[in-house]
Amino acid sequence: MVRRTKEEAEATRVQLLDAAERCFREKGVASTTLDDIAKAAGHTRGAVYWHFENKADIFEAVCERVVTPMQAMLGDLAADPGSDPLGYLRKDAIHVLRMLSECERVQSVFEIKFCKLDGGPDFDRLRRAELETHGRCLSMLEVIFEAAVRRGQLPAHVDPKVTAEAMHAFIGGLMRSWVERHDFDLRAHAPWLVDTFLTGLRNAPVPEASTD
């Protein structure tokens, strides 16, 4: 096989990305060789090096094909929470969980990014971007919780920063757990999980009462 038409070339690019996604998820990023990817896609390393620079480049391309749940959350929360910050957050959190549970590709990339990626020196760019997204996500949550306190939706003694961490940890933890072992119905229980968590916040004890 040699010179293809524009569309055929794009097709092999997609095939390579699909193969990489599968290999990364099955064997981990570090243990996946470029030859693995090429073979899994039915091509050779020649095709890989034509379309991409190296493994890190492939990895970024794989990641850029989807919108991560956290990115989606960030985009949604950027809008004005309006007069019902907590309700707004509730809707968004459920939406994010649903998004993950409905889209296979989102699950793949999520699992690869958070479970199949070691801390090697490559991928630093992506990790920094991820950290920044994480930070901005926390800031947005903090703003929302501040607004919720101001509007009386949450007791005055809840610390917006700590609460933002808790919320993020809860949602993130749920997604990680579910992606690794599909042992409960995330989609069906998403509203209850979010509601129960928010109920806890609404009735949160004063910090001084919680000791030990």
Added chain:
Amino acid sequence: MVRRTKEEAEATRVQLLDAAERCFREKGVASTTLDDIAKAAGHTRGAVYWHFENKADIFEAVCERVVTPMQAMLGDLAADPGSDPLGYLRKDAIHVLRMLSECERVQSVFEIKFCKLDGGPDFDRLRRAELETHGRCLSMLEVIFEAAVRRGQLPAHVDPKVTAEAMHAFIGGLMRSWVERHDFDLRAHAPWLVDTFLTGLRNAPVPEASTD
């Protein structure tokens, strides 16, 4: 440096493990070479291969030096919850969070296991063990929540299984977030975080009411 006494040999073994722990945490497991470890410990690969079989062996040894939070939780929860399952769980969850926040080595191993380890074919043994621990931890939590429902500490409509997943996701998410970026005081807020979560469970809405 060559022939040492029994105690000196044991000392180099410890040095190697310490070095490996540092390297794994800084550069990731896959990107850490045996020479990196040897050099970081002030020795050569000869010492490494004398004390260990390969990198996977070192990794297991590093992990076996500490009790993972999840393992600790498993151990604690194995005892009889008594007449106050929720209070028992509360104490244990706080204890686990405190444990992590107080012990540097626990943090290291936790971060290595959950953030710096790719899905390579080595380490399969350890991963299977981890999965089993995870599963048993979920079972124990489920039993506790069942008991809590039976004793009227939780409303009858809470699903013990889903609640166990939620609890585990919350605690695990908190630990992961905190280990990766020490941007809040986990130790100080641990009781409030746990109490707030449990408050949510006590006042949990009926599942049918949570839709959308």
Added chain:
DNA sequence: TTATACAAACAGACGTGAATGTATATTTTC
């Protein structure tokens, strides 16, 4: 319209470096 020149899209071979595992040399303790 057709011939021609060029470049796109790969496949395959090659060289290289790095990490691994092993085998051996070197000390030192007992």
Added chain:
DNA sequence: GAAAATATACATTCACGTCTGTTTGTATAA
């Protein structure tokens, strides 16, 4: 002097990046 505890030297493997070859789509000029 034997064996433990390491350093050093060596062989092998393996993935990576590069280079080159081959074929065909495609633009251009006649």
